[in-house]
Amino acid sequence: MGVSFDKIDGATWLKFDIQPATNPTPEKERAARLVDPGFGRVFTDHMAVVRYDQAKGWHGARVESRANFPLDPALAVLHYAQEIFEGLKAYKRDDSGVNLFRPDANARRFRSSAERMAMAPLPEPVFIEAVEQLVRIDRAWIPGGEGSLYLRPFMIASEVFLGVKPSAEYIFAVIASPVGSYFKGGPAPVSIWVSENYTRAAIGGTGAVKCGGNYAASLRAQAEAIDHGCDQVVFLDAVERRYIEELGGMNVFFVFDDGSLSTPPLGTILPGITRDSIIALAKDSGTRVREEAYTIEQWRTDAASGRLKEAFACGTAAVISPIGKVCSASGDFLISGGAAGPVAMGMRKKLVDIQYGRAADPHNWIKKVL
Numbered sequence: 001m002g003v004s005f006d007k008i009d010g011a012t013w014l015k016f017d018i019q020p021a022t023n024p025t026p027e028k029e030r031a032a033r034l035v036d037p038g039f040g041r042v043f044t045d046h047m048a049v050v051r052y053d054q055a056k057g058w059h060g061a062r063v064e065s066r067a068n069f070p071l072d073p074a075l076a077v078l079h080y081a082q083e084i085f086e087g088l089k090a091y092k093r094d095d096s097g098v099n100l101f102r103p104d105a106n107a108r109r110f111r112s113s114a115e116r117m118a119m120a121p122l123p124e125p126v127f128i129e130a131v132e133q134l135v136r137i138d139r140a141w142i143p144g145g146e147g148s149l150y151l152r153p154f155m156i157a158s159e160v161f162l163g164v165k166p167s168a169e170y171i172f173a174v175i176a177s178p179v180g181s182y183f184k185g186g187p188a189p190v191s192i193w194v195s196e197n198y199t200r201a202a203i204g205g206t207g208a209v210k211c212g213g214n215y216a217a218s219l220r221a222q223a224e225a226i227d228h229g230c231d232q233v234v235f236l237d238a239v240e241r242r243y244i245e246e247l248g249g250m251n252v253f254f255v256f257d258d259g260s261l262s263t264p265p266l267g268t269i270l271p272g273i274t275r276d277s278i279i280a281l282a283k284d285s286g287t288r289v290r291e292e293a294y295t296i297e298q299w300r301t302d303a304a305s306g307r308l309k310e311a312f313a314c315g316t317a318a319v320i321s322p323i324g325k326v327c328s329a330s331g332d333f334l335i336s337g338g339a340a341g342p343v344a345m346g347m348r349k350k351l352v353d354i355q356y357g358r359a360a361d362p363h364n365w366i367k368k369v370l
């Protein structure tokens with residue numbers, strides 16, 4: 001049973017119609033908002049939008065003033081949650097140019113997310129072009145220093161119809177939000193709560209898809225983590241309820257006393273681009289990396305014996321967060337004495353230096369936009 005969308009490939013030569021905002025934020029106000037933007041509350045002046053319908057395929061590519069979408073109450077996404085998204089960042093280099101980090105990987109993942117959710121797959125060049133055009137027009141919004149411009153491409157089912165079937169119409173858009181350094185004064189170790197009541201993903205489900213629904217389903221578990229005084233939740237597998245999967249929105253790595261790393265295998269977890277980059281950089285420096293199942297009991301045992309040296313979470317927003325403490329209904333345990341470990345911090349610096357163009361880029365991950 002295939003879901004087919006016509007006129008996909010014709011869109012690879014889509015030209016964006018660029019309509020600069022007639023009332024952009026005055027420079028003084030923009031500067032004030034860039035002082036301490038936090039995460040995800042300040043937005044730039046523009047957005048990129050491309051539409052899909054069955055007659056025209058992908059069409060109407062525009063960069064225009066950021067504005068509300070008119071939402072019919074029967075819009076398919078509001079009822080059946082056909083929605084996917086991405087997250088990537090633009091970084092300002094010392095020479096004032098601008099880097100994107102692996103946008104091709106986000107474009108590829110977005111396309112496979114669309115396929116799993118029976119949505120019209122967006123051609124990868126259109127995804128990348130939309131992101132680049134938005135970064136160019138809103139370049140004044142990219143914070144300097146350790147800040148960056150967080151880009152949020154997303155797609156919603158926009159057919160007005162209550163029937164349960166793949167929508168025949170979609171809106172793809174990209175918005176941008178300046179973010180400060182995620183951690184003031186270096187990343188503080190996070191405490192994580194092991195979720196025993198809730199799971200995130202099952203085999204055959206949507207765990208590997210970046211869809212809003214996964215987040216909706218994780219919020220109750222995250223709230224439980226907060227109730228127990230923890231920063232984040234970590235999920236176990238849905239079958240045996242013992243294998244570590246990932247945090248609500250970050251992948252996880254373990255560092256052992258023989259210098260090796262391990263991380264849960266792909267399948268029901270989100271295939272993080274940060275995860276993939278860490279594996280590549282570790283291998284470059286001769287570090288052994290295993291993509292291997294690891295249980296919560298083993299984690300506790302290895303932390304106690306000293307075999308486990310560090311653990312850290314990773315994702316685009318925070319890059320790397322050392323894990324200092326693991327809490328669960330059956331008791332807590334510390335990792336690296338609750339401090340940030342040298343492997344996590346070293347890997348973080350390596351990645352960030354590549355992203356900001358301060359270090360060599362052996363894998364050609366950087367795409368210079370400006």
Ligand SMILES: *Cc1c(COP(=O)(O)O)cnc(C)c1O
Pocket residue numbers: 087210246247248249250251270271272273274275314315316317
């Ligand atoms: C986005 C995301 C990640 C991290 O992926 P990156 O590509 O490294 O940003 C990890 N887990 C989940 C559930 C995510 O949604």
